[in-house]
Amino acid sequence: MNPDSKVYVAGHRGLVGSAILRRLEGEGYGNLLTRTRAELDLMDARAVEEFFAAETPEYVFLAAAKVGGILANDTYPVDFLRDNLSIQLNVLDVAHRHSVKKLLLLGSSCIYPKFSPQPMKEEYLLTGELEPTNEPYAIAKIAGIKLCQAYRKQHGADFISVMPTNLYGPGDNFDLQSSHVLPALIRKFHEAKERGDPSVTVWGTGTPRREFLHVDDLACACEFLMDNYSGGRPINVGVGKDLGIGELAALVREVVGYEGKISYDTSKPDGTSRKLLDVSRLSELGWRARIPLREGIEQTYAWFLESRPVGAGG
DSSP: OOTTSOEEEETTTSHHHHHHHHHHHHTTOOOEEOOOTTTOOTTOHHHHHHHHHHHOOSEEEEOOOOOOOHHHHHHOHHHHHHHHHHHHHHHHHHHHHTTOSEEEEEOOGGGSOTTOOSSBOGGGTTSSOOOGGGHHHHHHHHHHHHHHHHHHHHHOOOEEEEEEOEEESTTOOOOTTTOOHHHHHHHHHHHHHHHTOSEEEEESOSOOEEOEEEHHHHHHHHHHHHHHOOOSSOEEESOSOOEEHHHHHHHHHHHHTOOSEEEEETTSOOOOSEEOBOOHHHHHHTOOOOSOHHHHHHHHHHHHHHHOOTTOOO
16 A cells, blocks of 8 residues: 555454554545445445445455444344354455455454464364354354355455454543443443442452554554555464453453452353464564553553543533
């Protein structure tokens, strides 16, 4: 890519897409294409065809997806499977037929088996059963990876796929019913601080270990891979180290400035004991995450305080 390249960021209002857009704007790219869902429904094949015919993007970051937490995945499995399959089928097909130079598909670490060895290597894909709570989404993303590989094999299309670990950062979802653990902890500690609560309850034992990548680091990695990687195998993107949920809770409490206690509701599930990506392939290519977790949490909390998303309390 160069600053004059026509680059389409699909899903530019989401956590990942907005970070990619910020990254490219900051790097001086001046020919960026974006469309809201109201302007372009990626599940509408004809509309996607008309957009590509009119705008002729050279590079595509496919960050558009239907996403949600465990409850949403469990309640709407058809939507998560159908919608994500449809988006990927339409965009990849039209990108190929309109001779897009390169396309990067954003996946998810949930593609790996529930009981995968740790850390999870790219070759562990399809070696075991998936986590049932997000299986429809994972299957759709696996299909996207395989479709990229198929277009590469059959047509020589330069389509690549990346698999990020747990993400956080500006633009995150702080809804306690649907958010992931890190933004949920930020909101819990913030509201407890404002109310003067003596303690905050964290689900489970606090012992499961998780890896967290700032979304701006992911955006940097995506730009790097678009310029430096061309291969059929997906590439993991993470930091290569994890920490316990209890350690994370203590860190968030410190950043927020909450002085009460942390208690654990051990009647609630812990989930998988560990989820860590093997990022050795990405490291060998020459890229490593740069934003320390504490600094990233501070940035995210500052964004939360400034933005106060609807229903976020405070």
